Amino acid sequence: MASEAVGQWVLMATGRSPTNIAVIKYWGKRDEALILPVNDSISVTLDPDHLSATTTVAVSPAFSSDRMWLNGKEISLSGGRFQSCLREIRKRACDFEDEKKGIKIKKEDWEKLHVHIASYNNFPTAAGLASSAAGFACLVFTLGKLMNVKEDYGELSSIARQGSGSACRSIYGGFVKWCMGKKDDGSDSIAVQLADEAHWKDLVIIIAVVSSKQKETSSTTGMRDSVETSPLLQYRAQTVVPSRVLKMEEAIKHHDFESFAKLTCADSNQFHAVCLDTSPPIFYMNDTSHRIISLVEKWNQSEGSPQVAYTFDAGPNAVLIARNRKTAALLLQKLLYYFPPQDKDLSSYLVGDKSILSDAGLHCTEDVEALPAPPEMKIHDQKFKGDVSYFICSRLGAGPKVVADESQALLDSVTGLPKGL
Numbered sequence: 001m002a003s004e005a006v007g008q009w010v011l012m013a014t015g016r017s018p019t020n021i022a023v024i025k026y027w028g029k030r031d032e033a034l035i036l037p038v039n040d041s042i043s044v045t046l047d048p049d050h051l052s053a054t055t056t057v058a059v060s061p062a063f064s065s066d067r068m069w070l071n072g073k074e075i076s077l078s079g080g081r082f083q084s085c086l087r088e089i090r091k092r093a094c095d096f097e098d099e100k101k102g103i104k105i106k107k108e109d110w111e112k113l114h115v116h117i118a119s120y121n122n123f124p125t126a127a128g129l130a131s132s133a134a135g136f137a138c139l140v141f142t143l144g145k146l147m148n149v150k151e152d153y154g155e156l157s158s159i160a161r162q163g164s165g166s167a168c169r170s171i172y173g174g175f176v177k178w179c180m181g182k183k184d185d186g187s188d189s190i191a192v193q194l195a196d197e198a199h200w201k202d203l204v205i206i207i208a209v210v211s212s213k214q215k216e217t218s219s220t221t222g223m224r225d226s227v228e229t230s231p232l233l234q235y236r237a238q239t240v241v242p243s244r245v246l247k248m249e250e251a252i253k254h255h256d257f258e259s260f261a262k263l264t265c266a267d268s269n270q271f272h273a274v275c276l277d278t279s280p281p282i283f284y285m286n287d288t289s290h291r292i293i294s295l296v297e298k299w300n301q302s303e304g305s306p307q308v309a310y311t312f313d314a315g316p317n318a319v320l321i322a323r324n325r326k327t328a329a330l331l332l333q334k335l336l337y338y339f340p341p342q343d344k345d346l347s348s349y350l351v352g353d354k355s356i357l358s359d360a361g362l363h364c365t366e367d368v369e370a371l372p373a374p375p376e377m378k379i380h381d382q383k384f385k386g387d388v389s390y391f392i393c394s395r396l397g398a399g400p401k402v403v404a405d406e407s408q409a410l411l412d413s414v415t416g417l418p419k420g421l
């Protein structure tokens, strides 16, 4: 390594990765260590401008151990999942040379160099918004860039999978399928892109952040308990999901919103039924989640065909997918009628793509107060101010990207420590 001669260089890379939301859920592992699922799953990747992880990774001969900071706080890298990702990426590292900086790292030298990692999520961590998916996809993608790993997205997805199952789907934009695979070593348990983010541009995603507190049962623990105790999980994995996945692929291919919405809602409901079928039962949704489901179901029914799909991960937050912008604006009016902001102005109550507010004719809190009651709902007089923390309006987005602008790096290029430390 030229490093000894040069001394204190720091080599860095920064990447940004999106999160994803499953429309056919992954719930249950057949191998805990390798993170191999009991069924295929399908997701949509969300726009990284609204929900993403940004990660800077650095190596330097001056670093004495591997270290990581998440959202500004140092966390341990000793867990098996971080170790698996680091080991698998280091194994695939290639020769690197930067003549100008006098850095030359040979393939075998990467094993001896320690890494510093700093990551930041632009949305709540561990709150059922798949921070682990964005986080591990970003870590693997960015380490791969730093260590000059050959670009094989299937292989990167199988490494990200070992950080968190759902992370393998965040390696691509658009619509993504995680193929469960058959092999014991997990080499065929990889994600593939079904269609990119430009394929179905009409879709608008509105997320109701019902609670941004950390949840009681993590996905990892929850699905382990379900595998051990839920008979419904076995039936779901073997009988229901295989045909649902085929139908979902067709719906996506043909922009068939009716099938897409029906399958999405049914699969979310079955996943939560599996949670209830677990002993002891797991409750991820709450009264607010149930009210949102009712609102969407009644509206869809009154229109005679689905306008909006809903899906809930391991938490109470609702992810609503509207067939187009007009529907999304109507949906927002209905949501804000029942869940008006409490102590917040409209522009902090709806984040992300705020232009949906003017599409819905909502410019100030008075406009929200003047909203008419949704005619399809029987109960109009009750409102639930404060039950939704805030809304995010988003769309489908692209996969991981390198952040070339060095001013956005989270580590200092001289010390290799988080900026501001």
Ligand SMILES: Nc1ncnc2c1ncn2[C@@H]1O[C@H](COP(=O)(O)OP(=O)(O)OP(=O)(O)O)[C@@H](O)[C@H]1O
Pocket (backbone or CB within 6 Å): 053, 054, 070, 119, 120, 121, 124, 125, 126, 127, 128, 129, 130, 131, 132, 133, 134, 135, 136, 139, 166, 218, 219, 220, 313, 314, 315
């Ligand atoms: N940016 C990140 N970089 C690396 N790891 C991350 C990052 N963000 C989150 N994680 C890891 O993911 C863990 C949180 O995962 P967890 O599954 O509990 O929540 P979630 O992913 O937000 O929700 P869910 O997967 O249920 O939708 C964190 O404790 C951390 O280990």
Ligand SMILES: C[C@@](O)(CCOP(=O)(O)OP(=O)(O)O)CC(=O)O
Pocket (backbone or CB within 6 Å): 021, 022, 024, 025, 026, 027, 035, 041, 130, 132, 163, 164, 165, 166, 167, 219, 220, 221, 312, 313, 314
């Ligand atoms: C409900 C889900 O969001 C579960 C995600 O589980 P994780 O990927 O967070 O679990 P681990 O593999 O144990 O890290 C459904 C999904 O994303 O498919």
